[in-house]
Amino acid sequence: MMNIYRHLPSSQSVRILNELPRALAIGNFDGLHLGHQALLAKTVVTAKEQYLTPAVMTFEPHPREFFAPQNAPARLSSMREKLEYFEEAGIKDVFVLRFNQAFAAITAHDFMHQVLKASLSATTILVGGDFCFGAKRKGTVQDLMQSGFQLIDFPEVKVELERVSSTLVRDALAEGNFMQAERLLGRPYSISGKVVHGAKRGRQLGYPTANVHMRHERPAFTGVYAVKLDGREGVANLGVRPTIAGIPKLMLEVYVFDFDGDLYDAHVHVQFFHKIRDEMKFDGLDALKARIGQDVAIAKAFFQSKN
Numbered sequence: 001m002m003n004i005y006r007h008l009p010s011s012q013s014v015r016i017l018n019e020l021p022r023a024l025a026i027g028n029f030d031g032l033h034l035g036h037q038a039l040l041a042k043t044v045v046t047a048k049e050q051y052l053t054p055a056v057m058t059f060e061p062h063p064r065e066f067f068a069p070q071n072a073p074a075r076l077s078s079m080r081e082k083l084e085y086f087e088e089a090g091i092k093d094v095f096v097l098r099f100n101q102a103f104a105a106i107t108a109h110d111f112m113h114q115v116l117k118a119s120l121s122a123t124t125i126l127v128g129g130d131f132c133f134g135a136k137r138k139g140t141v142q143d144l145m146q147s148g149f150q151l152i153d154f155p156e157v158k159v160e161l162e163r164v165s166s167t168l169v170r171d172a173l174a175e176g177n178f179m180q181a182e183r184l185l186g187r188p189y190s191i192s193g194k195v196v197h198g199a200k201r202g203r204q205l206g207y208p209t210a211n212v213h214m215r216h217e218r219p220a221f222t223g224v225y226a227v228k229l230d231g232r233e234g235v236a237n238l239g240v241r242p243t244i245a246g247i248p249k250l251m252l253e254v255y256v257f258d259f260d261g262d263l264y265d266a267h268v269h270v271q272f273f274h275k276i277r278d279e280m281k282f283d284g285l286d287a288l289k290a291r292i293g294q295d296v297a298i299a300k301a302f303f304q305s306k307n
Contacts, residue, residue, distance in 0.1 A: 031076035108134025
C-alpha cells in the first residue's frame with residue numbers, strides 16, 4: 001500500500017513510520033510520459049538495490065501555476081491520476097507538497113538539509129538533467145552531489161529523435177494528434193474521474209451521457225472525440241456546451257454505444273483516440289441532436305476501421 005503525505009513530516013515521525021531511508025524522485029510528473037515512467041522505474045530498481053524506500057516528491061499546484069497562473073501550461077494529469085500511476089509503478093511513499101510563498105522561499109541549502117535530509121530521510125535523489133531547486137531556482141544537481149547525496153541524473157528519453165516532454169504531449173493533444181501523444185505516453189491519453197449526476201439533457205436528446213467530474217479546469221484540448229470509457233467505445237464532448245444556456249462550466253460527457261447500465265459514482269477512465277470536431281454552437285436542440293448523430297456515426301466508423 002502506498003503512503004501519501006501532504007505536508008513535510010518531522011524527522012522523528014518519518015523514522016517511526018519508515019525505518020529505511022529513501023530513494024527520492026522529484027518532479028511535477030504532468031502527463032506521466034515515457035520519460036517520467038523511466039525515472040520512476042529507475043527509482044524502484046535503485047531502491048531495491050540499495051535497500052531504500054522508493055519515494056516521490058511532487059507539487060500542487062504546479063510551480064508555474066503559482067508564479068504566473070495566466071501563462072501556466074494546460075494540465076495533463078490531475079493529482080489523483082498521478083497518484084494512481086505512482087502506485088502502479090511501485091512507489092511506496094509520495095510527498096505532495098503545497099507550493100506556496102513559504103515553500104518557494106526555502107533556500108537551496110535548507111531544501112537539501114532540512115527538507116531532503118532531515119524531513120524525508122532521502123539519501124539518493126533521482127531527477128532530470130535540468131533540475132533546479134530552492135528560492136529563485138539557485139540550487140543545481142552539482143549542489144546535491146556536493147552535499148553528500150547520491151545523485152542519479154536521468155538521461156533524456158527520446159521518441160523519433162525528440163526529447164519526450166510534457167510540452168510535446170500538450171502540443172500533440174492540442175493538434176488532435178492522438179497517435180503521437182500515445183507514442184510519447186506509451187499509452188492512449190486518458191482523463192479519469194467520478195461519474196456524477198447531470199441535467200439529463202443527453203437522455204432527453206436520445207444520447208444519455210456519463211458526466212465525468214473534471215478535477216482541473218484547463219485541459220490541453222476541447223472538442224468532440226472518439227473515446228473508450230473503461231474499454232467501451234463511445235463519443236465524448238469535452239468543453240462548455242455552448243448550445244446549452246447557463247453559466248459555462250467545463251464538462252466531460254461521454255455517450256457509450258449500446259450501453260444501458262448505471263455508472264453513477266463509478267471512477268472511470270476515458271481514453272481519447274480521434275478528434276471529430278471542435279465544439280460548436282447550434283441553433284437549437286434539434287440541430288444539436290442531428291449533429292450528435294453524425295458524431296456517433298463518425299466515431300463508430302473510426303473504431304470499425306481499427307478492428
